[in-house]
Amino acid sequence: MSLNYNGKNIVLAKKLRKNATRQENHLWYDFLSKYEIRFQRQKAIGNFIADFYCHKAKLIIEIDGSQHFTEQGKKKDAFRTEILEGYDLKVIRIDNKQINENFRGVCEYIDMVVKTSI
Numbered sequence: 001m002s003l004n005y006n007g008k009n010i011v012l013a014k015k016l017r018k019n020a021t022r023q024e025n026h027l028w029y030d031f032l033s034k035y036e037i038r039f040q041r042q043k044a045i046g047n048f049i050a051d052f053y054c055h056k057a058k059l060i061i062e063i064d065g066s067q068h069f070t071e072q073g074k075k076k077d078a079f080r081t082e083i084l085e086g087y088d089l090k091v092i093r094i095d096n097k098q099i100n101e102n103f104r105g106v107c108e109y110i111d112m113v114v115k116t117s118i
Helices: 009-018 022-030 071-085 096-101 103-117
Strands: 040-045 048-054 059-064 090-095
Touching (some): 059 071, 059 096, 059 103, 096 103
């Protein structure tokens, strides 16, 4: 099953891949790009761009920086998650601090979520 997406987001997704945060790059290059089940980064889905997406597990991983912890950021994320879950996808959120301080634990958590989702 192919997911619908806003074609206008493709250019932005490519730009986001080239300008990824340090934490996104760390997770991608040191774990997800080599993971046994394929992930895509900066995947256009609906009107959004997911940080990481695994089709087989129907999983979206969002990496959250400080802007996600404001009241406005929390509301925006809740709305976004609700819409994405409407595509029958699971959304997990991991903050930058977790990646910086417990990278191995983050990778183990992602692995567990993927394996229980497929």
